[in-house]
Amino acid sequence: MLLMDRDDSGFSPLRLQLARDCPVNPSGAFVVYWMTAARRVHWNFALQRAADWAAELKRPLVVVEVLACGGRWDCDRFHRFTLEGMTDNARQLAGHAALYYPFMESQPGESGELFAALSKQACAIVMDDFPIALPAIAAIEPHCNPHCNVRLEKVDGNGLLPMRAADRAFPTAAGFRRFLQKTLREHIFDTPAANPLARKKLPRLESLPGEISRRWPAIDADDLKNGKVDLSALPIDRSIGAVEEKGGSVAAEKAWKRFLQTKLARYGEDRNQPETAGASGLSAYLHFGHISVHEILHDLIVHESWTPAALAEKATGCREGWWGMRAAAESFLDEIVTWREVGFNGCTFREDFDRYESLPDWAQTTLSKHAGDKRPSLYTLDRFAAAATHDPLWNAAQRQLLREGRIHNYLRMLWGKKILEWSPSPQIALDNLIELNNRYAIDGQDPNSYSGIFWILGRYDRPWGPERPIFGLIRYMSSENTARKLRVKEYLQVYGSEKGMLRF
Template sequence: MPVPTARISALNAVPTRQDGDHILYWMTAARRSAWSYGLDHAIARARELGKPLIVLEALRCDYPWASDRLHAFVLAGMRANAARFTAADVVYHPYVEPSRGAGKGLLAALAARACLVVTDEYPCFFLPRMQAAAAALPVRIEKVDGNGVIPLRAAEIVFSTAHAFRRFIQKRCREFIEQRPAADPLARLDLPHTAVPKDILARWPAASPELLAGTPAALARLPIDHSVAACGEGGSEAATRALRAFLADGLPRYGDRNDPAASCTSGLSPHLHFGHIGAHEVLAALLAREAWKPARLAATASGSREGWWGVSPAAEGFLDQIVTWRELGFNMCFHRPDHAEYESLPPWARKTLAEHASDPRQVYTPAQLEAAATHDGLWNAAQRQLVREGTIHNYLRMLWGKKILEWSPDPRTALATLTHLNNKYALDGRDPNSYSGIAWILGRYDRPWGPERPVYGKLRYMSSDNTARKLRVAGYLARHAA
């Protein structure tokens, strides 16, 4: 099935070079070898022009918050990709920058001999700026949106609430729900053969097996932050295992997901963020488990969180997370380049925060917060989990953010601290979902709440005491003790 045209856009007006040597797929966000609209489109263009395909996956060393943790997770994905593309006889060039700026010119060198370049569209972090710079190259570049079930361009406005976006999804979902990338695009490729030119390999050699293995010694040689230790297991195989484990064990108990003792969340956020698995694969597996058919969709787009999909309550709850809330964040990032800035918060939230800017408050420095050195044991446990494991339990992450707002000298400092800690330590940081979660702490996608409180104003209030009364946290506190 061809990639829907709504998902393809040109980065520049350069025509396709018919006499080029190859098609270059510049893999930047969908870092996987299956269920990828970007890869599907690159293969389709290679077949159309009768040209070989080269896949470039590069990892620079100077992206913000570059660390052993983030590098190791990406490298695990590159290792899995190398195995899959090699088995399919597709040229795959995994390049890992050994020093700042060493990779400069690699894309241009491979693109200079290409008919065109295909890349992934991703509306967040440094990727839009990187691709905007690449648009100046004298080669056609086409970017492909494989971010979610609903194409980014299907929504022409920024949605300010989950309810409004949910209604939009329910109105439009039938157009897109059965459109999916190929589950095995590398099967029976039958493309012409090629190789990365020797002069390019000599200057930008492929990553060694040791480096792709992400060994401590290999990571230690890179100019990245070694204080943030590697954790978690990256790569498409690990992502698929996590999905299967969740569907078998976590999903039946998903109604208890707010309870830290239940351990029933999907754990898929890091894999989705790094593109080691895509939303379409997750959705297909979930709907297959539910024996779902399109006829089970509700007739009316009510915006309700329950009952519209026609699946079990647990599956409805998970779909609301991975479709509604996840893609709501992409909607904001796509339409608002300033999505990470304070000025992008709702006017009512900025107004109430300004009115309470001079309220007395207990203040911790960013360094104290990073070290989990507060008086609040539950908050400290959440911060330790973030530092050690690269994640925080979903419900406790909301509490974690609210207390940073409460303990910061002003809301702008709170936003900066939230962004830094999350992006430095969270495996799923630097993502539209991350920026949605951070901004939710400060009022995005929410409404004014009463009673009006010091520091918070009309923002939703959360406390550790109330959380401890609602949830079973004794085991969580023990697991994440100092």
């Protein structure tokens, strides 16, 4: 009899879903971890689950990390960032019992074929549960049909709160925060092992069966190590180049530790100031799964000498005071837990999370009332993309996005509000926002892409008076006010010119 039943995962059963409810195949050749969202070796629930299966079944563990190429926004920028993460994973798994198999599609759909071939020989496959069909996840969907006879488990390692601990989409961050304060206590210490493969004695597999590795070869180990993987023949957008920031768990760890040691103490004051660069810069690493929010919380707990005794008894829904940490840490936690996870909540419980119709009624009503208002300026998607509006601050934000794949926190809100103001209709504004954000932002195509973009149009917000042209009761922002509030002089010096711009 198998010891590990469905609930015996060492973590909350709410994190585990059976995508194919087949029995484990005890005579299979190996257990597979199909890595697509939690692209890391440490603090990884899904890897932990797969390693536990391998140990129990006394079978080798194969970690297949997938880089697909069939997505609408696939480009050099995201491929390079992913590959840098794969380099770290290859290095970190080299000394372990698991076989690491980094696979990059050269044509859309290949990873689905590899998945189907592996599923015939595997005891079980464990994969990441992510609420958005990223290309690497979408690629296997056609193969998860009723003819697929492998046990396929999905593990949710996205947030501190398991996505299925809630039963509905929360319309406001305040409501979600109150819910978190009522439920999070029991999940705070439900963390994945820091090193799920430590002390695991597994039979070692040197390579995948020849017919599989010949047909779907792994990325060449030297090319991966030297950052020389050739993307030239791939059907991806080659015009959007890599960002200077390096991807991968090593860079993620460095960014996080630097923030914790040098910036966290002033996060509340500095987060919104472009000239202090006071935010963590972690969103891309979180999006690619190069760092886990569980590791972040663990380090914060140590840093703050915190114990659960400090938690407030009552769920007030207030931003500060529930954790019982210092104000800066609480403010950071409100972003990385409340705001980050409300986005995962929305994408989990609303199939229409990326559609205009998912906006709250009040927002649709007020936007439609003002749909016919004259726009002071109108730009096409190409003009937006080329940072060619009349507004120097907006153009600077767009240039930062083009060059670095990011926009400073506060300016990102202004950037979005102006796209609403300068597009022919709110529906077209939404299309423009999704296209620009997900095409260029290194943290794009994330649940938080949709929460941020839809926030521009009123989601998670409330009506704000006075009623204005175009915006109606949607919260308004102006470049003049923003420039008065923020210290933008240096920002404009850095991003105010065409230097280093992509050409259109």
